[in-house]
Amino acid sequence: AKVLKDPDCIFCKIVAGEIPCAKVFESEACLAFLDIAPVHPGHVLVLPKDHHPTLMDTPAELGKDLMAALSSVSKAVMEATGADGLNLFQNNHEAAGQLVHHVHFHLVPRHADDGLEL
Ligand code: 5GP
Ligand code: ZN
Numbered sequence: 528a529k530v531l532k533d534p535d536c537i538f539c540k541i542v543a544g545e546i547p548c549a550k551v552f553e554s555e556a557c558l559a560f561l562d563i564a565p566v567h568p569g570h571v572l573v574l575p576k577d578h579h580p581t582l583m584d585t586p587a588e589l590g591k592d593l594m595a596a597l598s599s600v601s602k603a604v605m606e607a608t609g610a611d612g613l614n615l616f617q618n619n620h621e622a623a624g625q626l627v628h629h630v631h632f633h634l635v636p637r638h639a640d641d642g643l644e645l
Contacts, residue, residue, distance in 0.1 A: 531577035538629035542576045551603065556589060557596035559634075567635050567643055569608040573600050574631040581619040585630050593632075601634055610636030614645050 532539045540546040541560065548560035551571055562570040573596050579585040585593075601613055614635045618625040635645060 531579070533578040533629070536578055536627070536629050538574055538627055538631065539578050542574075552596060552600045554592060554596055556592035559596060559600045562633070566633075566645070567637075567641065569604050569610065569636040571600060571604050571634045572631045573597055573634060574629060579630045580628045581625070582617060582630055583619065597632060597634075604634050604636050608636040609638075611639050612637040616645065 530539075530542060532543065537546065541548045542558055548558075550558065550560045552559035552573070556577070557573060557575055559571050559573040562572050573593075575585065575589050575593060577589070579589075597615065601615070604610070605613055614637060615632060616635075617630075617632045619630075635643070637643065
């Protein structure tokens with residue numbers, strides 16, 4: 528299947544297999560891999576394979592595939608880490624801390640006493 532690609536985008540290069548990643552999930556439309564600089568062990572990124580810079584650019588048609596990926600990866604991350612909970616967050620534009628301009632969702636497994644403040 529043809530993928531919408533930005534030649535300067537690091538996540539597009541990961542999707543294309545040009546840069547390695549620790550893959551945890553793949554479907555036709557989405558990919559998930561471990562964050563290279565985890566805020567907590569088990570920090571995973573979920574993204575559509577197609578390049579859309581922000582959530583606001585992402586077509587509604589992706590909703591079903593994206594939600595299926597978010598749900599099954601969340602379940603897998605919780606099982607793999609024995610977490611008690613999980614945070615999902617997502618940054619758009621530099622003012623909100625977005626560093627990679629290919630829409631992605633952060634999944635962070637949580638434990639009752641982990642002391643993380645997100
Ligand atoms: P943002 O701040 O854009 O929401 O998050 C970008 C995330 O991507 C950061 O948590 C960062 O650690 C992660 N990241 C950046 N470059 C790479 C990479 O080449 N590989 C992986 N696995 N993660 C990356
Ligand atoms: Zn991209």
